Amino acid sequence: MTQARQWATTDVLEEVRGGVGFITLNRSKALNALSLAMVRAMYEILLDWKDNPAVKAIAIRGSNKEGPFGAFCAGGDIRFFHEQAEHGNPEIEDFFTEEYTLNNLIPNLGKPYIAFMDGIVMGGGMGISQGGTDRILTERTRMAMPETLIGLFPDVGGGYFLSRCPGHTGEWLGLAGDHVMGGDGLSIGWGDHFLSSSRQAEVWQALGEQDFSSGEAARQWLRGQCEPAPAVSEAFTKAREEAEQFFGAGDFNAILKALEAATDNAWAQKTAQALRKRSPLMLHVVFEQIRRARGMTLAEDLRMERDLVRHCFFPQHMGRKAVSSEIIEGIRALVVDKDNNPQWDPPRVEDVTPEMIEAFFESPWPASVHPLASLK
Secondary structure, three states: OOEOOOOOOOOEEEEEEOOEEEEEEOOHHHOOOEOHHHHHHHHHHHHHHHOOOOOOEEEEEOEEOOEEOOOOEOOEOHHHHHHHHHHOOOHHHHHHHHHHHHHHHHHHOOOOEEEEEOOEEEOHHHHOOOOOOEEEEOOOOEEEOOHHHHOOOOOOOHHHHHHOOOOOHHHHHHHHOOOEEHHHHHHHOOOOEEOOHHHHHHHHHHHOOOOOOOHHHHHHHHHHHOEOOOOOOHHHHHHHHHHHHHOOOOOHHHHHHHHHHOOOOHHHHHHHHHHOOOOHHHHHHHHHHHHHHOOOOHHHHHHHHHHHHHHHHOOHHHOOOHHHOHHHHHHHHHHHOOOOOOOOOOOOHHHOOHHHHHHHOOOOOOHHHOOOOOOO
């Protein structure tokens, strides 16, 4: 029976049917944007099922205003970030520590985790899907890591999975925040299976009506229900080819300079114009994040990102207060006041110094007492 635990929230529904644990994100009015209560509910549910031998596999989906599916998760609740950072609420620290702990738990469950990634899957939605064993994309899937739009960086393990995209696709998607549509994500490792959106309900229902002997048996059954991967779209193929020409440079300034110099290339000009609207400081930080993450485990990457997010919201390392941070200014301009005119500091990518970038990667905690020290 679908329910919400007493300590949890009705924004996360759980049930166990036929040896499979099912989670439905139920905050459709906010496109299932993650709140602290939702993160806590998911973590406790998964921790319980991890050690429950009766639960052979786990499946998760989102919901929209009409019912299940249609939207997976649009990310974290950025209005909450803005309000709490302005007021110095320590719950903003709790949110990121607990969200990243959840992101690390998913690939360490020791049993299948099946994500029905229908509709919008962005930011935090990627964080609760990319660690899964079976990531199902549909023709309605729209994936992105668009954090540079609001003066943040692609977190929730973004450094880890972006850096493992083929070639320099990860730098392109992490810096520009472009969307990956439908089954195209299969070609860069952001999904494992394809399923028409019209068939999700029947597969979800049938998944809980089997008598699986093991988690691997559940995975084999699921693979039999999915469909052949569609051809990669011509537009995505071309965009990746373009990205390879520019995003392999040795630093971000070189990337932008090359894009702007390609005056006869419409894709390069459009991408350069989009990047000029992002936080210059955070573009440099994101470039460094992705390059560093290539040599890290997921746990190491999440610890680095926890350092980064502290510096983003509380930029004392730059002599600024929270209200003067890039993230608060970005959310103000794009979401709160909606003037679409963020006042970035520094205002140009050329004004960002190596010292400004490096300061983001200096941990504010000794290793032994880091908030994510226990992650393996």
